[in-house]
Amino acid sequence: MGYAQLVIGPAGSGKSTYCSSLYQHCETVRRSIHVMNLGPAAENFDYPVAMDVRELISLDDVMEELGLGPNGGLVYCMEHLEDSLNGWLDEELDNYLDDEYLVFDCPGQIELYSHVPVFRNFVEHLKRRNFNVCVVYLLDSQFMVDVTKFISGCMASLSAMVQLELPHVNILSKMDLVTNKKDLEEFLDPEPTFLLSELNNGWLLSMQS
Incomplete structure (x- = not known):
């Protein structure tokens, strides 16, 4: 049985940086992994590309x-990849x-x-190829200090979890850019009434302005 990670998340959340760091770590511990680029618009890589969808x-x-x-x-590119699962990908x-x-x-x-079945079908194809697949979902940690962005990020992650139906690991990226890391504690273990009060305060401020 083979093993696979799908590294997903919003644009700019640090997916390629994560892949590069993971590759370097595995090299250090002498474990072999292969990083595949599925971004048809990607240009620069900090890791050896084992498979490139741009081909x-x-x-x-x-x-x-x-x-x-x-x-x-x-x-369109991803739908073309979906049509090529039994050809190019295999x-x-x-x-x-x-x-x-x-x-x-x-x-x-x-x-x-979350909306189209491309990656769900991609995952099903990997499973048929006897791969055990999990998802790594990256979310920019700066989403975690604003209640509206936090809820938006959580909903996007949940939507991907429901769509793909895979073991799912959520990772906060770019922690070095968060100026006050203590603010994260209120969101890492959120209390619903706190979130609602923050939302209400935001709406009141926007109405007053």
Whole structure:
């Protein structure tokens, strides 16, 4: 049985940085992993790319040839990947042994994990290939100091959990950018009445302004 991580989360949440750090850690402890790029618009990597979806389809090419915008082009690319599961993807996966550990660095468009079935079908295909799959969901820690952003981030993560139906690890990234880390304590173990009071205060302030 092989093992796989799907590294997902909003754009700019640090997915590629996480993949790079994980690769470096595994190199240090002499454990073999392979990081796969599933971002058709990605350009720079701090890790060796074992498989690159841009060999199948590129966002720039799609936008130029079909006249689509970035979001529509990305959805088109991922749907093309979905159509190629039994072809291109299988050929790439055949390069690895049955007990390999694969990490998929995924694009940051949240609709791909909550609204469309692309990654659900991707996961089902990996399972049929005898991979045990889990999700690593990255959320920018700066979401955790504002109650409205906190609820939005939690709902987006929950939506991905429901859609993908996989073991799910949520990680707060970019902790070094949080100026007052004590503020996080109120959100790490949230009390509902506190969240509601903060929401009400925010609404009152917005109405007064």
